[in-house]
Amino acid sequence: AIERTLSIIKPDATRRNLTGKINAKFEEAGLRIVAQKRIFLSLAQAQKFYEVHKDRPFFGELTEFMASEPVVVQVLEGEGAIAKNREVMGATNPANAEDGTIRKEFALSVGENSVHGSDAPETAAEEIAYFFSGLELVG
Numbered sequence: 001a002i003e004r005t006l007s008i009i010k011p012d013a014t015r016r017n018l019t020g021k022i023n024a025k026f027e028e029a030g031l032r033i034v035a036q037k038r039i040f041l042s043l044a045q046a047q048k049f050y051e052v053h054k055d056r057p058f059f060g061e062l063t064e065f066m067a068s069e070p071v072v073v074q075v076l077e078g079e080g081a082i083a084k085n086r087e088v089m090g091a092t093n094p095a096n097a098e099d100g101t102i103r104k105e106f107a108l109s110v111g112e113n114s115v116h117g118s119d120a121p122e123t124a125a126e127e128i129a130y131f132f133s134g135l136e137l138v139g
């Protein structure tokens with residue numbers, strides 16, 4: 001089925017001017033960027049987005065990092081977009097990521113791992129609605 005997923009290009013990647021190279025990976029995999037904006041998250045906004053991880057030991061580090069510099073939030077659309085995006089991103093820890101994946105090529109560490117992608121249909125819907133209104137999704 002055609003799906004939509006929420007993607008974030010993280011501060012380690014925007015800082016190194018990698019937005020275009022990362023978008024090329026998505027497009028080469030057949031994912032369409034149907035919405036996209038560059039924003040600077042407040043700490044409170046990052047905490048709300050990552051609320052499911054609030055009891056993890058890395059929550060402070062993760063949310064401060066995400067609020068440290070601009071991010072690019074985007075909606076990717078395509079056949080099986082949620083799983084396909086996870087394939088293109090590669091494993092969370094770049095040390096375990098396959099060759100050719102975004103995290104293998106660009107990520108610096110498990111925290112500074114260049115991209116976020118939704119992990120399931122329910123979270124994709126919630127995460128898209130957190131950043132975008134229906135009018136901003138242009139398929």
Ligand code: CMP
Nearest residue numbers: 058061062092110111112113115116117
């Ligand atoms: P992401 O897909 O954005 O979802 C949660 C994030 O937490 C994950 O990517 C990692 O960047 C981050 N994360 C996971 N484990 C650790 C860790 N051990 N230390 C720091 N950050 C982590």
